[in-house]
Amino acid sequence: MPPVLELRGITKQFPGVLANDNVNLTLEKGEVHALLGENGAGKTTLMNILYGLYKPTKGEIYINGKRAEISGPTDAIRQGIGMVHQHFMLIPVLTVTENVMLGEESIHNGIFLDRKVAAKRIEEISKKYRLEVDPHAYVRDLPVGIQQRVEIIKVLYRQATILILDEPTAVLTPQEVDELFNIMKLLTSQGVSIIFITHKLKEILAVSDRISVIRRGQTVGTAKPTESTEQSLAELMVGRPVELVVQKKKAQPTQPVLLVKNLVIKNDRDRIAVEDVSFEISGGEVLGVAGVQGNGQTELVEAITGLRHAESGSIKIDGQESANKTPRQITEIGVSHVPEDRQRDGLVLSFPIKDNFILNTYYNTFANGIIIDEKKVNETAIKWVEKFDVRTPSIETPAGSLSGGNQQKVIVAREFSRPLKLLIASQPTRGVDVGSIEYIHARIIQKRDEGAAILVVSTELDEVRALSDRIAVMFDGKIVAIVPADQVTKEQLGLLMAGVPKEEVLGVFPQGKTKKGEKL
Amino acid sequence: METTVSVLQEKRNVKMGIFFLAVSLAIVIFFALNTPVGLTTTFGLNPGAATNAPPLPDLTLPTMGTLWVLAFLAAFTGGWQLARGFKNLNVVLLFVVLLFVFAFMTWAARGKSMNLLGVISASLLRATPIAFGALSGILCERAGVINIAIEGMMLSGAMVSVLVASLFRNYDALNPTTGQPLFPDWFANIGRTLDMYNLSSAVPWYLLLGLLSGLIVGGLLAAFHAWLSIEFKVNQIISGTVINIFSMGITAFLSQRFLQPIQPLNSGGVFTALPIPILSSIPIIGPLLFENRFIVYVLFILVIAIHVMLFYTRWGLRTIAVGEHPKAADTLGVNVYRMRYINVILGGMIAGVGGAYFTIGSVGRFDENMTAGKGFIGLAAMIFGKWTPLGAFGSSLIFGFADALQQKLQIFASQVPIPSEFLLMAPYIITMVVLAGVIGRANPPAADGVPYEKD
Numbered sequence: 019m020p021p022v023l024e025l026r027g028i029t030k031q032f033p034g035v036l037a038n039d040n041v042n043l044t045l046e047k048g049e050v051h052a053l054l055g056e057n058g059a060g061k062t063t064l065m066n067i068l069y070g071l072y073k074p075t076k077g078e079i080y081i082n083g084k085r086a087e088i089s090g091p092t093d094a095i096r097q098g099i100g101m102v103h104q105h106f107m108l109i110p111v112l113t114v115t116e117n118v119m120l121g122e123e124s125i126h127n128g129i130f131l132d133r134k135v136a137a138k139r140i141e142e143i144s145k146k147y148r149l150e151v152d153p154h155a156y157v158r159d160l161p162v163g164i165q166q167r168v169e170i171i172k173v174l175y176r177q178a179t180i181l182i183l184d185e186p187t188a189v190l191t192p193q194e195v196d197e198l199f200n201i202m203k204l205l206t207s208q209g210v211s212i213i214f215i216t217h218k219l220k221e222i223l224a225v226s227d228r229i230s231v232i233r234r235g236q237t238v239g240t241a242k243p244t245e246s247t248e249q250s251l252a253e254l255m256v257g258r259p260v261e262l263v264v265q266k267k268k269a270q271p272t273q274p275v276l277l278v279k280n281l282v283i284k285n286d287r288d289r290i291a292v293e294d295v296s297f298e299i300s301g302g303e304v305l306g307v308a309g310v311q312g313n314g315q316t317e318l319v320e321a322i323t324g325l326r327h328a329e330s331g332s333i334k335i336d337g338q339e340s341a342n343k344t345p346r347q348i349t350e351i352g353v354s355h356v357p358e359d360r361q362r363d364g365l366v367l368s369f370p371i372k373d374n375f376i377l378n379t380y381y382n383t384f385a386n387g388i389i390i391d392e393k394k395v396n397e398t399a400i401k402w403v404e405k406f407d408v409r410t411p412s413i414e415t416p417a418g419s420l421s422g423g424n425q426q427k428v429i430v431a432r433e434f435s436r437p438l439k440l441l442i443a444s445q446p447t448r449g450v451d452v453g454s455i456e457y458i459h460a461r462i463i464q465k466r467d468e469g470a471a472i473l474v475v476s477t478e479l480d481e482v483r484a485l486s487d488r489i490a491v492m493f494d495g496k497i498v499a500i501v502p503a504d505q506v507t508k509e510q511l512g513l514l515m516a517g518v519p520k521e522e523v524l525g526v527f528p529q530g531k532t533k534k535g536e537k538l
Numbered sequence: 539m540e541t542t543v544s545v546l547q548e549k550r551n552v553k554m555g556i557f558f559l560a561v562s563l564a565i566v567i568f569f570a571l572n573t574p575v576g577l578t579t580t581f582g583l584n585p586g587a588a589t590n591a592p593p594l595p596d597l598t599l600p601t602m603g604t605l606w607v608l609a610f611l612a613a614f615t616g617g618w619q620l621a622r623g624f625k626n627l628n629v630v631l632l633f634v635v636l637l638f639v640f641a642f643m644t645w646a647a648r649g650k651s652m653n654l655l656g657v658i659s660a661s662l663l664r665a666t667p668i669a670f671g672a673l674s675g676i677l678c679e680r681a682g683v684i685n686i687a688i689e690g691m692m693l694s695g696a697m698v699s700v701l702v703a704s705l706f707r708n709y710d711a712l713n714p715t716t717g718q719p720l721f722p723d724w725f726a727n728i729g730r731t732l733d734m735y736n737l738s739s740a741v742p743w744y745l746l747l748g749l750l751s752g753l754i755v756g757g758l759l760a761a762f763h764a765w766l767s768i769e770f771k772v773n774q775i776i777s778g779t780v781i782n783i784f785s786m787g788i789t790a791f792l793s794q795r796f797l798q799p800i801q802p803l804n805s806g807g808v809f810t811a812l813p814i815p816i817l818s819s820i821p822i823i824g825p826l827l828f829e830n831r832f833i834v835y836v837l838f839i840l841v842i843a844i845h846v847m848l849f850y851t852r853w854g855l856r857t858i859a860v861g862e863h864p865k866a867a868d869t870l871g872v873n874v875y876r877m878r879y880i881n882v883i884l885g886g887m888i889a890g891v892g893g894a895y896f897t898i899g900s901v902g903r904f905d906e907n908m909t910a911g912k913g914f915i916g917l918a919a920m921i922f923g924k925w926t927p928l929g930a931f932g933s934s935l936i937f938g939f940a941d942a943l944q945q946k947l948q949i950f951a952s953q954v955p956i957p958s959e960f961l962l963m964a965p966y967i968i969t970m971v972v973l974a975g976v977i978g979r980a981n982p983p984a985a986d987g988v989p990y991e992k993d
Contacts, residue, residue, distance in 0.1 A: 069869070071992070092871035107866035109859055110984075120859050121870030123852040130850050172870075 020083030022047045022211045023068075023099075023180055028077035030063055030235075037063040038074070039235040045180065045213060048206045052226035052243075053215045054255055056451040057422055060235040061215045062104070065182050069101045070094040081180075095121075100173025101182040106165055110158035115140060117157055118172045143174050147204055162310065163194035170201065174210075181205065182213045187221055191310055192479060192512035199225045217255070217452075219248040219262075220480075231255055256452045266463045269487040271300035275440050275471035276322070281331035281341075283317045291317040293495040294331070299471040301439070304462070306486030306503065307475040310515050314495040315475045316358060319444050322473070323355045324348040325363070336439050349378050352439035356429055356446050358475070360422075364429045367418030371410055372399035374417045375432050406431040407457065423454030430458060434465060441465055444475045459485060479511055493517045499524065551623050558616030558634050562609045565638060569645035570605040577601040579644045582653035583822065590813050591824040601648040608641040639943075646947055646954045657939070657946050659826055665931075665938025666837055666899070667692065667909070670892025671916020672923060672930035673840055677885035678760075680848065680925060681878045682861035683767055684987040686778035688889045689913030690785030691759045695752035695893025697789045700904045701797065703748025703806030703897075706732070711802035720802055740812040741832045748806055748898045749833070749891060756890020757883050759785070764882035768875055771989035790906050797904055808902040809833055833899040836891065845927040857881055861983035864990040874990050889913065911966075925983065940964045 023045040030038040037060045045051050055061045066072045068079065070088040079086045081097050088094050094101070108117050115137045124132040124139075137153040144150055149167045157165060166186060173181055183202075187195045202212055202225060214226055222229055222243065229241045231254045239254050252260050276299040285291035292314040299305045309315055320326035322333055324345040333341040335351050349355075357363035365374050372395055376384045384391050384398070399413040408427045410420055417428055426446070433441070443462060447455040462485060466472050476482050482489055486503040491514040499520045506524075513523045579601045583594040612634055624630045643652060671688045678685035709729030711720045719726065732743050759781055766777040797804040809831040817828040827838075848854035859867040860877045868874050896912075897904050915937055922936075923929025944961035947954055 071869070090871070091869050095871060101869065103869065107863065107869050109862045109866055111862055112855075112858065116855055117866075120855060120867065121872050123855060125852060129852070131852060131855060 019047075020080070021045055022082060023213075024080040024083075025064070025068065026078045026080065028064060028067060028079075029075045030060075030067060030072060031075040037235050038067070038077075041077075041232065041235070041237050043230055043237070045211050046228075047211055048209055049227040050202060050206055050212045050214050050225055052222045052229045053213055053232060054217065054219075054222055054229055054251060055232035056217055056255055057449050058451070059232045059255075061232055062184060063235075064232070065101065065184055065213065065215060068094070069099060069182065095176050095178070098177065098179040099182065100176060100178030100180070102166065102169040102173060102184065102186060104185040104188065106169055108157045108165055108168060111156070113154055113156050114151055114160075114168050114171075115153045117168060118153075118175050122176060139175065140171060143171050147174065147201065147208070149174075149201065162189045163191070163197065166190070166194075166198065167201075170205075179209065180211050180213070182215070184215045185217075186214070187216065187218065189311065189477075191515050192508055193516060195221070219251050222251065223248065233257055252452055258453070260452050261456050264459045264463060264484040267467070269303045269466065271303040271487075272469060274298045274300050275336055276473065277332075277334040278322070279332045279334075281318070281321065281333065282329040283314070283321045283326060284329055285317055290329075291495050292321070295495075295497050296331075297490055297497060297500060299440070299473060301469045301471050302466060303487045304466050304472040304474055304485050305500075306482035306489045307473065307492055307497075308479060308482045308489055308511055308515060309477070309492035311477050313492045313515075315444070315492055318492070319355075319358065319442055319473075319475055322348075323353065323357075323442060346378070352437055354433035354436060354438050354441045356426075356433055356441075356443040358444035358448075360425055360429055361418075365417045365425060368416055370414045371403070371408065371417055371420070371428055372396060372413040374428050375399050375402060377432065379436065402431040402435065406434075421451070422449040423451045426450050426454060426458060430461060434461060438465060438468075438470045441470050441472045442475075443472065445477065446474065447476075447478070447481060479508055479515075483508065483511075491515055551619065551627070554627055554631065555616050555619035558612055558619055558630075560616075561634050561638050562612035562616060565605060565609040565612060565641045569641050570602060570609060573602045573605060573645060573648055575602060577649040579604065579647045579649070580651035581647075582651060583655050585653070585655050585659045585825045589825040589829055590818040591821050592819075594821055596651065597654070599644065601644055604644050605641055608637050608644070612637050643943070646950045648953065650950065650953075652946065652950075655822065655825070657942050660942035660945070661935060661939040662826065662830075662834070663900070663938070664941040665934040666834055667892050667895050667912045668916045668919050668937050669837055669841070669931050669934035670888055670895065671913045672919040672934055673837075673844055673927060674756075674885040674889040674892065675917050675920040676844065676848075676925055676927060676930055677857075677881045677888065679920070679986050680861045680983055681857050681881035682864060682983055682985040682988065682990070683764065683878055683882050684774040684778065685760070685763060685882065685885060685889075686775060686914070686917065687759065687763050687781035687785075688885075688892075688916055689909055689911065690778075690782035691756040691886050691889035692893035692896070692909045692913045693789050693907065694759060694785045695756045695890030696896040696908060697792065697797070697893075697904045698755040699748040699752030699890075699894035700806040700897035700902070701748075701792075701803060702751040703744050704803050706744035706747055707742075707807055708802035708805065720800075738812070740810045742807065745807060745809055745832075745898050749894050752890040752894035753887045754890070756893065757887040760883045760886020760889070761879075763886070764879050767989060768878050768882075771991065774987050774989075786907060789904070793904055793906050804903045806898045806902055808898055808900060831899060833891070833895045840888065841927050841931045848927065858983070860990075861985055864985050864988075868990075868992070878990070892916075915966075921982070924981075 021044040025041060025043040028038050028041045041064055053061050063072065067074045068088070070090045070093050073089070079088060086097050088097065115133050118140055119136040124135040126132040140153045149171055151164055151167050151171065157168060160168070186198060190198060202214070206212060216222060223246065226243055229243060229246065229251070230237055231239045231241070231251065233255060241251065241254070248262060252262060278298065279296045281292055281295045282290060283292035295318065297305065307315055317326055321328045321341070324343050324347065328341045331341065332339060335348065335353060338351055340348050340351065361367060366377070375398065376395055380390055384395050396413065403410060403413060406427050408431065409424050417425055420428065441462070446458050446462065450458065462472060462474065474482065474485050483503060488500055489503050489506060489511065490497045490500045491511060492498070493515060494517065499514050501524065510523050514520065579599050581597040581599070583597060615630060615634055618624070619630070671692060674688050675685060706729055709721055709726045712718065713720045736743055763777050763781055766772040767774045811829050812832055812835070814828040818824040848857065856867065856872050856877055859872060860874050864874045893909065896908050916934070919933040919937055920930045922933035923931070941964070944964045947961055948958055951958060
């Protein structure tokens with residue numbers, strides 16, 4: 019029997035970049051085939067070719083042994099291919115039914131939408147694959163995990179037999195990830211074949227039947243999960259041995275550096291995003307903030323760094339009241355900020371690297387009166403590129419043309435090279451390759467050991483656990499618990515992130531330890 | 539999130555209560571205490587012209603007593619809001635604003651008589667072009683294309699429709715200097731033939747042709763806008779501005795060069811009132827809704843049709859999808875570009891018809907820049923109506939009412955110490971206040987104004 023899907027010699031040439039280079043891939047009926055690779059390795063490009071969003075420069079696609087011509091999503095859908103995109107393709111203002119039926123609308127009386135018939139079909143699919151969802155709910159009201167179910171239903175509604183899941187776990191809590199894996203197993207047992215794209219090694223080992231590794235647009239190996247370890251997969255993916263665990267000594271906390279009290283912050287839509295939050299961080303320790311995206315972490319960081327107005331409450335940095343000061347005033351106290359969205363808030367993409375290095379010091383460190391000291395800028399830039407291992411053709415290269423990992427290193431170089439009392443790192447390794455993750459983590463710990471107070475915000479639970487001495491969990495704008503990192507399990511954190519009350523989750527701890535851990 | 543939302547809601551509730559009390563106080567201070575005892579205000583309940591509906595007696599109210607009652611109602615609403623709170627605050631807000639407006643009218647017409655139904659009927663007429671503009675905007679923006687060229691499309695539609703209507707109406711006009719026929723014989727013959735097939739005197743064939751040509755011109759300009767903003771991803775504000783400037787220039791030129799000097803080119807006649815049998819005999823509603831000109835009925839039908847199409851058909855679902863998240867629509871096989879083209883062109887056609895209202899819908903001739911910003915006010919009405927046809931129509935009526943009222947108040951200028959220039963500003967001031975966001979924040983379609991690029 020021919021494989022359900024076969025990609026032969028797929029090549030995709032973008033202007034200046036060879037995104038896929040002669041990639042081969044086969045998918046058997048009822049298997050989960052994992053596609054592993056770093057960001058920018060070409061996984062998503064490959065899948066977009068399969069889904070008809072890109073045209074391959076070369077190569078052929080065979081479905082059930084027959085040559086398939088896929089020139090658009092409509093063709094892909096007709097061939098039974100369905101894709102759940104990394105960024106959900108859902109329309110928040112429409113209901114689940116409307117989102118699912120879009121493009122394949124049920125019609126009655128010639129022109130009118132038949133929402134009833136569609137909703138009934140959705141309920142049937144829900145039941146068959148245990149994907150519970152209310153067809154009449156508005157998508158904007160649904161949690162991310164449920165939204166993903168809607169995406170999967172959308173694909174099944176079109177009777178897809180080949181399902182592409184592009185980084186499906188990036189936005190989920192650990193519990194939701196487990197649920198998703200159960201759904202995947204149920205789907206494959208009913209004859210659906212799944213291509214599972216990810217760069218998370220643990221997940222691959224947990225759920226896949228076969229693994230293909232892509233590096234720089236080429237398939238560099240195929241493996242079976244039973245014969246692989248995280249270490250071997252990481253080496254295959256990066257192309258060299260990597261350190262997966264963060265090496266650190268026990269923290270030596272000194273004086274409190276950051277003191278936040280009863281902080282209230284509104285979001286862009288004028289709703290309260292952070293409600294009555296209090297915590298402190300001492301020099302020489304890392305406080306990690308865990309939480310599903312959108313629970314107030316962004317607003318909290320923006321308020322501390324002066325990018326957002328604080329409604330009430332106080333933020334004391336190194337003894338100075340800093341709430342609603344300007345970012346420059348806060349920077350001058352000795353605060354560094356690695357922002358969540360580096361391309362929007364961290365860099366001026368069209369500026370050369372050397373100018374990005376001096377964005378917050380050009381007026382003092384690098385100035386002669388009102389003139390920028392070009393010579394000093396150039397010398398420093400050359401030094402930092404070397405010291406922070408930024409891979410770039412020159413210091414004149416625009417930041418926008420660097421890879422994600424190197425862009426992040428430019429920010430790290432700028433922020434870590436000043437006298438530092440407080441470091442705020444938001445999603446410090448999002449979209450960064452394994453090699454750079456290793457590097458950035460080591461730098462953060464180094465700053466801790468030099469005595470800086472460090473606030474790490476990340477939606478990657480593994481990252482928070484690896485870096486933090488204490489972990490604060492945010493849910494719905496509040497800090498629901500602050501616990502010592504070595505006294506809490508991943509599962510407990512997952513439950514806290516999902517809003518389960520602290521008493522229920524941490525009941526197992528001896529009373530004294532929890533109190534000490536909270537420090538409040 | 540529930541708790542946080544309720545906290546902010548609470549704040550707004552208290553503010554609203556205080557606002558209602560302030561309205562009550564304003565009625566007392568500005569109006570009630572400024573009224574001599576014993577005066578009455580008379581409100582006419584029959585529109586000016588003769589109608590099919592039976593005439594109603596006038597409504598005569600003691601001015602001061604009425605003002606105190608209105609003030610009390612506003613105060614009571616405010617008190618209730620502070621003590622207990624209303625569920626549907628926006629409706630209550632509308633009610634209180636209406637109280638204030640009614641108090642203002644009662645006070646302004648103290649000792650005199652004001653034709654209330656006349657004001658409302660005039661509101662509808664003045665709202666008509668605004669509503670056409672708003673509907674046009676809804677079609678474009680729901681699909682994700684900002685169209686600020688509605689003003690220009692209306693202006694062009696206004697001119698072309700009267701030109702075409704005039705040509706066909708005056709097919710046998712003579713050249714005043716030579717005394718020879720102005721148009722060739724074959725053309726006049728077409729006119730004579732079509733004259734024999736006229737449907738109704740309220741809807742003559744040459745006006746229908748004029749309307750059709752307005753629709754086509756609007757559609758053509760919109761197709762150009764769509765081509766620039768969809769195909770070439772030109773900034774949509776710039777593309778719209780270009781069309782506005784072009785329309786203003788070309789219509790002014792053609793008007794000065796041809797329409798003003800050659801009168802047979804600029805007298806297209808107008809649609810006259812077309813009463814609908816039976817329905818037009820209902821008191822109040824009849825003369826208001828069912829004794830209108832053809833174009834106004836077109837508007838009514840469009841409002842309902844677009845509402846149904848947008849929310850109950852495949853076309854509507856796809857339009858909304860394309861305006862909110864084009865990539866999502868694309869991955870499901872919806873042709874984003876085609877949907878946008880169709881919607882923008884349809885929207886332009888509606889703007890063109892709305893433009894025809896200015897000429898063959900009301901005065902029968904074209905004057906330079908006669909749309910006077912109504913297309914832009916239409917966009918404000920669209921935003922105020924939260925991008926829904928019914929909401930946009932309702933807010934058009936509010937703008938129309940402001941316009942109609944300021945005109946009516948000129949009669950009472952002696953006892954309303956507000957300069958008429960300020961009253962003329964009323965519709966525009968309302969536009970600004972609305973755009974500054976008086977009732978909550980309106981959320982436009984998420985992809986509004988963002989060109990869609992396939993990578």
